[in-house]
Amino acid sequence: MSGAKWFPTMLLISIFQLITFVQIIFVGDTVNKTAVFVFVVFTAMEWLWSVVSTLLFKKSSLALEGIAFFLTGIGLVVVGSTNPSLLLKQFVAVIIGFISYVALLFLISNVDRAERFRKPMGVAAIVLLIITLIFAKNTHGAYNWLIIGGISIQASELVKVAFIFVGAATLEKIQSTRHLTAYVIFSITCVALLFLMRDLGTALIFFFTFVVLAFMRSGDIRTIVFLCLGAAMLASLIVMIRSDYVLRRFEAYRHVWEYPESKGYQQTRVLTYSVSGGLLGIGIGQGKLKHVFAATEDLVFGVICEEWGMLIAFLIALSFVFIFIHSIRSANGARSAFYSIASCAAGGLFLFQSALNIFGVTDFLPLTGVTLPFVSRGGSSTISCWALLAFIKAADNRTWAGGKK
Amino acid sequence: MQAEFLISFGRWVLPIIAFYVIVGCGVSLVRGNRKTGTIGYIVNSANGDQIPLTAYETSIGRSKACDVVLAYTTVSRFHAVIAKRGGEWFIFDTFSKTGTTVNGEKVLANSRSAPLNSGDEILFGNATFTFFENLPKNIDISTVENPALFDGDAKFHTGEIILPENITEGYKLKNCISGEEFVIDNFESILIGSRSDAHIHINSSSVSRSHALISRLNEGWIIEDLNSATGTLLNGIPVTECTPLSNDDVIEICGFTIKFIEPYT
Numbered sequence: 001m002s003g004a005k006w007f008p009t010m011l012l013i014s015i016f017q018l019i020t021f022v023q024i025i026f027v028g029d030t031v032n033k034t035a036v037f038v039f040v041v042f043t044a045m046e047w048l049w050s051v052v053s054t055l056l057f058k059k060s061s062l063a064l065e066g067i068a069f070f071l072t073g074i075g076l077v078v079v080g081s082t083n084p085s086l087l088l089k090q091f092v093a094v095i096i097g098f099i100s101y102v103a104l105l106f107l108i109s110n111v112d113r114a115e116r117f118r119k120p121m122g123v124a125a126i127v128l129l130i131i132t133l134i135f136a137k138n139t140h141g142a143y144n145w146l147i148i149g150g151i152s153i154q155a156s157e158l159v160k161v162a163f164i165f166v167g168a169a170t171l172e173k174i175q176s177t178r179h180l181t182a183y184v185i186f187s188i189t190c191v192a193l194l195f196l197m198r199d200l201g202t203a204l205i206f207f208f209t210f211v212v213l214a215f216m217r218s219g220d221i222r223t224i225v226f227l228c229l230g231a232a233m234l235a236s237l238i239v240m241i242r243s244d245y246v247l248r249r250f251e252a253y254r255h256v257w258e259y260p261e262s263k264g265y266q267q268t269r270v271l272t273y274s275v276s277g278g279l280l281g282i283g284i285g286q287g288k289l290k291h292v293f294a295a296t297e298d299l300v301f302g303v304i305c306e307e308w309g310m311l312i313a314f315l316i317a318l319s320f321v322f323i324f325i326h327s328i329r330s331a332n333g334a335r336s337a338f339y340s341i342a343s344c345a346a347g348g349l350f351l352f353q354s355a356l357n358i359f360g361v362t363d364f365l366p367l368t369g370v371t372l373p374f375v376s377r378g379g380s381s382t383i384s385c386w387a388l389l390a391f392i393k394a395a396d397n398r399t400w401a402g403g404k405k
Numbered sequence: 406m407q408a409e410f411l412i413s414f415g416r417w418v419l420p421i422i423a424f425y426v427i428v429g430c431g432v433s434l435v436r437g438n439r440k441t442g443t444i445g446y447i448v449n450s451a452n453g454d455q456i457p458l459t460a461y462e463t464s465i466g467r468s469k470a471c472d473v474v475l476a477y478t479t480v481s482r483f484h485a486v487i488a489k490r491g492g493e494w495f496i497f498d499t500f501s502k503t504g505t506t507v508n509g510e511k512v513l514a515n516s517r518s519a520p521l522n523s524g525d526e527i528l529f530g531n532a533t534f535t536f537f538e539n540l541p542k543n544i545d546i547s548t549v550e551n552p553a554l555f556d557g558d559a560k561f562h563t564g565e566i567i568l569p570e571n572i573t574e575g576y577k578l579k580n581c582i583s584g585e586e587f588v589i590d591n592f593e594s595i596l597i598g599s600r601s602d603a604h605i606h607i608n609s610s611s612v613s614r615s616h617a618l619i620s621r622l623n624e625g626w627i628i629e630d631l632n633s634a635t636g637t638l639l640n641g642i643p644v645t646e647c648t649p650l651s652n653d654d655v656i657e658i659c660g661f662t663i664k665f666i667e668p669y670t
Contacts, residue, residue, distance in 0.1 A: 070427065280416040311423070318431065322430070336462055
């Protein structure tokens with residue numbers, strides 16, 4: 001999808017988005033002007049980037065951004081159809097996320113420059129988590145929301161970017177012999193703070209990312225097995241200490257039909273309404289799941305199954321597999337170990353997070369309350385997903401093949 | 406009515422478009438050619454081994470986790486990294502114990518990196534390599550410190566231990582079975598192994614391809630085992646580190662014996 005090949009794909013994405021946006025623009029006799037604005041600006045943004053990207057990165061593929069734009073578009077329409085008043089807010093997050101993507105891509109285009117940001121980012125990440133832990137109020141069982149000037153921020157989402165950035169910059173070949181211990185301490189601190197914040201899902205994602213980073217560093221399966229065993233023992237200890245909290249989260253797992261009105265409420269509704277959607281869905285905005293709590297966040301996959309159909313839901317899941325395979329393949333030819341490590345960690349994070357979300361709401365895994373990357377509503381999550389995409393883009397040597405090497 | 410039509414239309418058309426977009430982008434992501442190919446070489450001055458550099462960053466060391474594994478005792482587990490950045494080549498010493506030098510100048514670990522140019526001689530501990538950005542089909546042996554290693558004169562085939570024929574005065578190695586002798590004065594190091602281009606080639610599957618290395622130091626000669634599968638004995642004692650050689654020392658590799666002879670003794 002390089003060169004002129006991007007045009008038909010972008011055209012198809014725009015047609016797809018036109019058909020879907022039209023369904024939230026014309027609701028009854030009224031015209032949703034916000035949805036019109038979002039559609040026009042979002043489409044302009046997509047095409048502008050396609051042209052600019054083709055000029056900047058001559059041999060680069062636009063497939064990665066294509067998938068991200070596609071998923072983001074679906075997310076915006078789900079928000080517009082479920083809770084139109086939040087559409088503009090979500091779109092602002094998409095714009096900030098996209099700007100973060102471009103900014104981070106240019107920041108890490110020079111590995112030596114990126115290296116200079118390693119320590120400040122690491123310190124900022126820890127400080128942000130500590131501030132959140134101190135000042136955050138209990139929101140749905142977790143202390144992970146920070147409210148600054150009326151804007152709520154989920155710090156752990158933003159720290160994901162710093163976690164991979166610091167990890168890749170520390171564990172890359174030139175640095176790895178020096179700062180390995182420092183990075184292990186940094187990782188343990190982050191995961192411990194997330195546990196204290198009761199953000200179990202994000203703590204799991206961070207641990208998985210750490211395992212990927214450790215594997216990229218050592219290339220040794222045995223190290224990973226020992227690491228996982230250590231983590232399992234640590235987790236058992238935490239479960240014993242904080243049994244009230246953790247066990248409650250796992251109580252309904254595989255028993256959701258025993259608690260259809262309490263602990264298994266969300267999962268049972270997702271399973272029921274997803275089936276009613278069938279292969280083609282019942283139509284955008286026509287579903288019932290949107291009335292369930294966190295429909296556009298944790299349960300968004302269920303909403304898509306019900307309203308958009310299983311086929312599109314399956315394709316969304318497949319897109320994360322494609323991104324993951326791409327991130328691994330790119331690592332082999334990346335210009336630096338920094339890009340290889342960051343790419344695999346980001347690709348693995350997307351796949352792991354999407355698996356936690358999809359299998360969580362369908363009761364294959366415990367419901368951990370994580371978002372579906374690019375699709376779920378949530379400002380911090382959207383910004384973080386777009387920023388993480390920069391790591392995968394930077395690892396693809398075609399990105400830089402047209403210019404400097 | 407219009408809304409119903411739109412919804413029905415969308416239900417059928419959207420999955421088709423989604424399929425083309427996701428599968429089209431996915432195939433492009435998965436298929437894309439990202440291989441860098443060989444972008445440089447380092448050539449082992451001891452045996453002429455050409456090691457291709459196929460990544461923008463190549464880690465070098467004794468650890469199996471390194472991209473290029475050098476089984477020399479004087480090489481640290483993670484010794485150095487050769488990197489291509491912005492079209493230029495650099496070498497980074499990753500805090501090795503024995504240090505890295507480029508054309509005799511030490512690369513300081515704290516100074517981050519030293520530039521690397523084609524033909525530069527790199528020393529990892531005691532292991533000498535020459536860096537080439539583009540390796541010519543026929544190596545220009547004048548650029549290599551010890552051209553004798555590349556000219557093919559050092560290959561002979563006599564029985565199971567194949568020694569080069571070069572009987573004059575000087576330090577010698579003697580095939581204990583055939584009695585043939587080989588002068589080693591002209592060499593910085595002698596590779597013993599089953600590989601066909603080893604200086605002392607032993608035709609045996611139990612001998613590692615690069616089994617042991619005899620190297621010259623200012624004060625004499627030393628032998629080291631190159632992490633071989635079956636080990637090396639010196640006068641019946643396993644060689645576990647760089648060990649000095651003395652007159653009449655017997656090197657034993659899988660039952661094959663070679664004698665070290667000092668001149669004028």
